[in-house]
């Protein structure tokens with residue numbers, strides 16, 4: 472199977488079963504297919520599959536809350552919450568590798584969207600220099616501590632196209 476060649480089909484037309492002959496009753500297994508667009512957030516999730524951490528930045532010079540440099544949002548916001556203008560994408564992968572730290576953390580047994588990861592799960596909030604927001608993610612292979620330097624790792628070999636394609640590990644010196 473090619474890297475991005477996925478079979479999302481969950482319908483098996485050959486699985487029809489005859490239940491009764493008089494009257495004829497057949498059983499056809501069906502499962503709902505949920506079609507969901509990531510819309511303007513697509514670059515973020517596509518970036519994770521390519522080993523890139525993409526944020527957005529407000530470039531509206533009149534956006535007062537954002538100030539001179541502009542607010543940088545991670546998780547990305549397609550529209551600036553302060554001025555409602557469309558944001559622009561910026562690559563913060565290197566910035567994250569050099570400056571990311573654990574802002575806070577919690578160990579959870581039922582990690583919600585992360586419920587496909589081994590439990591207990593170490594949920595962390597990540598602060599990155601120059602990024603105005605913190606992103607929640609998961610720490611692998613270490614006990615979290617506030618202020619711990621960390622770096623991102625990406626699931627590029629078998630991407631899920633979910634937030635599970637991003638995790639963090641302690642930063643190598």
Ligand SMILES: [Zn+2]
Nearest residue numbers: 529534551554
């Ligand atoms: Zn703005």
